[in-house]
Amino acid sequence: MPVHGSEFLVLILLAFIILGPKQLPEYAAKLARVIVKARRMANDAKIQLKEQMGPEYEDLDWRQYDPRQYDPRRIVKQALLEPLDDAFRFDDKPATTSRSDESDAPEPAAVAVLPIGTPWDREAT
Numbered sequence: 001m002p003v004h005g006s007e008f009l010v011l012i013l014l015a016f017i018i019l020g021p022k023q024l025p026e027y028a029a030k031l032a033r034v035i036v037k038a039r040r041m042a043n044d045a046k047i048q049l050k051e052q053m054g055p056e057y058e059d060l061d062w063r064q065y066d067p068r069q070y071d072p073r074r075i076v077k078q079a080l081l082e083p084l085d086d087a088f089r090f091d092d093k094p095a096t097t098s099r100s101d102e103s104d105a106p107e108p109a110a111v112a113v114l115p116i117g118t119p120w121d122r123e124a125t
Helices: 005-053 072-081 099-104
Strands: none
Touching: none
């Protein structure tokens, strides 16, 4: 979330009020050092990754690692726009409505019915 001009001025004013005019330069310098260290660490990690991966580093598609592509609103919108025929198929076979395919389907497994009062151990399953 980018900070716009008026928001930045409010943040500076709050920092000036909270920290005071004497401590503000000290904390600004500390913040600058932290930012420089973070940028160095990120750059060193990038260089190390390039060295370890070699030429494969250039072939990486970095867009797939962009967290913005996982926006829940976009995912829900795509799911709602998908045709329903594809949503209910779980295999690679095309959907058919003939009765001959249903006769070839395997029988469902028998379900054991326990008599009333049979002990049941939930942790054993």
